[in-house]
Amino acid sequence: MPARPVPPRRRLPREQRARQLLDVAWALVGEEGTDALSLGRLAEAAGVTKPVAYDHFVTRNGLLAALYQDYDQRQTAVFEERIGKARAQLRERARAIAGGYIACVLSQGREIQGILAALAGSPELMEVKRRYQQDFVARCAEWLGGFAAGGDVPEAGYWAILGAAESMSEAVAAGSVEQAVAEVELERLIVSTVKRV
Incomplete structure (x- = not known):
């Protein structure tokens, strides 16, 4: 249609x-x-x-970058709202991040998957995606860093959280994993990543 x-x-x-x-x-x-x-x-x-x-x-790439930026701004607003409502406890923050990430992907449906695929097809657009990924990693450090027993989570740990969030969201969007199950598993992964330090 x-x-x-x-x-x-x-x-x-x-x-x-x-x-x-x-x-x-x-x-x-x-x-x-x-x-x-x-x-x-x-x-x-x-x-x-x-x-x-x-x-x-x-250009078309400019439009794709603008669409991704639009998505990222909405995603950030969802995270800020959920983190703002969560108590300052690791599990609550992890739940807010897990639920927020998956909810954002689902709210945009298959459209965001298409945009992400298009971003991967161009070095210029991959740089756009990488910038937003780095922002997410920095926000995770801000939201979760204070809960690490040994000081702070290594940056690689935050990248692992991002990778898991992306994969889990794709699985939910594809219907391979139920949303509630995915949120619980992602929350567990976030908590264990932070606690292992």
């Missing part, structure tokens, strides 16, 4: 237009897949001219 075009173009402030274009791009990825995503197709589905889409994203 093709993405539904929006009503005729009207002049929107730049920020609102960018939001509209991102929302239409997410819908296109969900309905037609990442391979069908181009700035021309986006402009058509959004009811704007091609120059408008190009002005916002410049």
